[in-house]
Amino acid sequence: MLGDFSYCNPTRLYFGENSLDNLSKELANYGNKIMLTYGGGSIKKSGLYDKVIAILKESGKEIFEDPGVMPNPTVEKLYEGCKIAKENDVDLILAVGGGSVCDYSKAVSVSAWCEEDPWDKYYLRMEDVDNRIIPVGCILTMVGTGSEMNGGSVITNHESKLKIGHVFGDNVFPKFSILNPVLTYTLPKYQMVAGFYDIMSHILEQYFSGTDDNTSDYIMEGLLRSLIHSSEIAVNDPENYEARSNIMWTATWALNTLVAMGKTTDWMVHMIGQSIGAYTDATHGMTLSAVSMAYYRYIMPYGLDKFKRYAVNVWNVSPEGKTDEEIAKEGLARMEDWMKRIGLVMNISELGVTEDMLDGIANGSFIMTGGYKTLNHDEIVNILKASMK
Ligand code: NZQ
Ligand code: ZN
Numbered sequence: 001m002l003g004d005f006s007y008c009n010p011t012r013l014y015f016g017e018n019s020l021d022n023l024s025k026e027l028a029n030y031g032n033k034i035m036l037t038y039g040g041g042s043i044k045k046s047g048l049y050d051k052v053i054a055i056l057k058e059s060g061k062e063i064f065e066d067p068g069v070m071p072n073p074t075v076e077k078l079y080e081g082c083k084i085a086k087e088n089d090v091d092l093i094l095a096v097g098g099g100s101v102c103d104y105s106k107a108v109s110v111s112a113w114c115e116e117d118p119w120d121k122y123y124l125r126m127e128d129v130d131n132r133i134i135p136v137g138c139i140l141t142m143v144g145t146g147s148e149m150n151g152g153s154v155i156t157n158h159e160s161k162l163k164i165g166h167v168f169g170d171n172v173f174p175k176f177s178i179l180n181p182v183l184t185y186t187l188p189k190y191q192m193v194a195g196f197y198d199i200m201s202h203i204l205e206q207y208f209s210g211t212d213d214n215t216s217d218y219i220m221e222g223l224l225r226s227l228i229h230s231s232e233i234a235v236n237d238p239e240n241y242e243a244r245s246n247i248m249w250t251a252t253w254a255l256n257t258l259v260a261m262g263k264t265t266d267w268m269v270h271m272i273g274q275s276i277g278a279y280t281d282a283t284h285g286m287t288l289s290a291v292s293m294a295y296y297r298y299i300m301p302y303g304l305d306k307f308k309r310y311a312v313n314v315w316n317v318s319p320e321g322k323t324d325e326e327i328a329k330e331g332l333a334r335m336e337d338w339m340k341r342i343g344l345v346m347n348i349s350e351l352g353v354t355e356d357m358l359d360g361i362a363n364g365s366f367i368m369t370g371g372y373k374t375l376n377h378d379e380i381v382n383i384l385k386a387s388m389k
Contacts, residue, residue, distance in 0.1 A: 031091030073104040085112035099145025144195030146255025148177035163278035194285030266371030275364035282351040289344035294386035303372030
């Protein structure tokens with residue numbers, strides 16, 4: 001491990017089939033006014049909404065509902081949520097849904113009492129929070145983002161065609177998160193596998209950086225092996241509890257800051273994927289899968305040793321009689337086979353990207369410097385071109 005760091009993760013997790021039983025105990029820690037945020041209706045269909053309302057009422061809470069949080073939450077929706085939170089002076093934001101609802105709730109939590117425009121302050125100027133923060137609790141229904149145990153909050157501004165994530169500090173992490181794998185069974189297959197790839201991408205963004213011998217890399221190889229194994233089971237048998245619970249747990253550890261310790265981290269696939277999201281509003285995980293193969297094939301020569309290690313330790317490629325490059329390429333080929341097998345989108349045309357958007361998408365992709373190759377604008381355009389089919 002190289003570098004100095006401090007590590008703290010203050011989110012309390014409740015995991016398992018009976019984890020919702022802990023909600024009333026947690027609610028007792030907060031005042032009476034609860035803002036309930038949720039998405040477009042999946043929680044009503046699944047019956048979770050009724051269960052949560054019943055627990056809130058039994059706990060004597062006053063409920064302020066904020067429905068309709070869309071996938072890839074927008075800045076306009078954020079302003080709406082801030083109004084509800086501030087006018088009612090809510091004591092807790094209870095997010096019930098996927099990463100979008102959790103991210104949105106964190107954005108409202110730091111923005112409701114912010115005197116300035118939160119988009120400018122947090123997303124354009126990337127400033128820290130210096131005002132009152134409303135605590136957030138999550139009940140997770142979709143697996144992938146890790147938002148349940150991190151400070152990430154991604155907001156989309158369609159007008160300026162920017163989708164930007166602010167990674168807040170541990171004062172903004174959810175105070176608690178309830179993780180019941182059964183709640184994820186109702187996800188459509190498209191969303192389920194998009195979430196699986198989001199997990200893989202989070203791990204790879206951190207794994208493909210650095211050249212030192214680092215415990216974080218060994219942890220990530222274990223997480224990747226578990227994800228690959230369980231995903232193959234879950235696509236054929238979505239109600240396999242063992243597989244879905246392993247994936248849920250892997251998702252949390254993939255992006256709860258632990259495996260980033262001692263790593264410079266890459267995040268270029270996410271930067272390009274987010275920019276594609278700003279143009280197309282496509283499902284987050286699919287924006288990542290659609291550019292990944294072109295990206296990794298391009299940077300592989302710059303991080304050859306790591307790509308070789310990835311092939312051998314994660315994809316079980318036998319190194320015997322092969323050059324380093326052959327081994328690394330075989331690893332990426334196995335990864336691509338797995339992606340196709342589980343049903344991921346493999347090109348950006350399918351997400352609605354057209355040639356005339358490529359320059360703008362490249363402009364909207366923030367350039368990160370922690371990976372094996374710092375890309376320039378033209379290189380991003382070339383990766384996008386290679387991802388068109
Ligand atoms: O809105 P509802 O009706 O709930 O439907 C949602 C939505 O349409 C549906 N869904 C969720 N749980 C369900 C369900 N449908 C049936 N049964 C269930 N149990 O799934 C759709 C997608 O939900 P969403 O929350 O948008 O997906 P996800 O969890 O992938 O979140 C995506 C957002 O998170 C951001 C992304 O950029 C995107 O805006 N990210 C957040 C990160 C973080 N906090 O660290 C990191 C990630 O890299 C990512 O950028
Ligand atoms: Zn992601």
